[in-house]
Amino acid sequence: MIWLGFALIFWCAATLVNVRLAGSAYNDTRLVRIFVPLLFGATLLVLWEALVRHFDVSPVILPPPSLVARTFVSSTETLWIDFQQTVVKGALSGYVIGMVAAFLTAIAIDRSTFLTRGLLPIGNFVAALPIVGIAPILVSWFGFDWHSKAAVVVVMVFFPILVNCVQGLKEAEAMQRDLMRTYAASYLQTLFKLRLPAAMPFVFNGLKIATTLALIGAIVAEYFGSPTRGMGFRISTGVGSLSIDLVWAEIAVAALVGSAFYGAVSLMERSVTFWHPSQRGGRS
Numbered sequence: 001m002i003w004l005g006f007a008l009i010f011w012c013a014a015t016l017v018n019v020r021l022a023g024s025a026y027n028d029t030r031l032v033r034i035f036v037p038l039l040f041g042a043t044l045l046v047l048w049e050a051l052v053r054h055f056d057v058s059p060v061i062l063p064p065p066s067l068v069a070r071t072f073v074s075s076t077e078t079l080w081i082d083f084q085q086t087v088v089k090g091a092l093s094g095y096v097i098g099m100v101a102a103f104l105t106a107i108a109i110d111r112s113t114f115l116t117r118g119l120l121p122i123g124n125f126v127a128a129l130p131i132v133g134i135a136p137i138l139v140s141w142f143g144f145d146w147h148s149k150a151a152v153v154v155v156m157v158f159f160p161i162l163v164n165c166v167q168g169l170k171e172a173e174a175m176q177r178d179l180m181r182t183y184a185a186s187y188l189q190t191l192f193k194l195r196l197p198a199a200m201p202f203v204f205n206g207l208k209i210a211t212t213l214a215l216i217g218a219i220v221a222e223y224f225g226s227p228t229r230g231m232g233f234r235i236s237t238g239v240g241s242l243s244i245d246l247v248w249a250e251i252a253v254a255a256l257v258g259s260a261f262y263g264a265v266s267l268m269e270r271s272v273t274f275w276h277p278s279q280r281g282g283r284s
Helices: 002-023 030-054 065-074 076-111 113-127 131-142 146-169 174-182 187-224 231-240 244-272
Strands: none
Touching: 002 030, 030 065, 065 076, 065 244, 076 113, 076 146, 076 187, 076 231, 076 244, 113 146, 131 146, 131 187, 146 187, 174 187, 187 231, 187 244, 231 244
């Protein structure tokens, strides 16, 4: 009962702080925009801890955050090995390969009406295929190591990035393109000086979507075959051995990595597309 009372007090205090911040003159500063989600997340963790302890929930069903934190600290070596296998080798390598391939394909589509009409519908079809159907096939093709996970990631991120790149390359206005032609600019000059800068908001939209897909693809692919390491492998075996605290520790790593990955791409977007209206508001 003590834990539940403490959680309710903490929730009320956090709500009061949030209301005060929303009504203050600093409600739109960067510090407040970071602090409020952190406070909300801390409140959820406190409620989670209190409810698990109050109702005496078994750690096999739902471990408290304190147990997950202890497991996280005591299993850093294992978590680091899994991070390298899944994130660095599988997700990041597949993300980079898929990004480069999508960008080059978008330029080829931009130059060819045949590819525009033929490849994009096929891309929409492939993008709709479930990962649980693609992953086993690619694992059987490329083996159990990280190469098959990177291949799954490439398939998952390729078409979202491609569609956004193709759409972005169409953003330059006809008058602007005509102006480049009056200057006798070549295709590459028009591409790099006009069309790519105009396409950057769309390109980064695709890149941000792909950050979450890359990590999901790498983790899910490890369910269908993996060496004795990797986040997906550890989650699968942890559930089988009832090591649910380790499973939640792996989930915490995935959440932190996914948020950091998305944030890094968003920071790059702000520096590259600072001129775009979407990046002008809310700055301090």
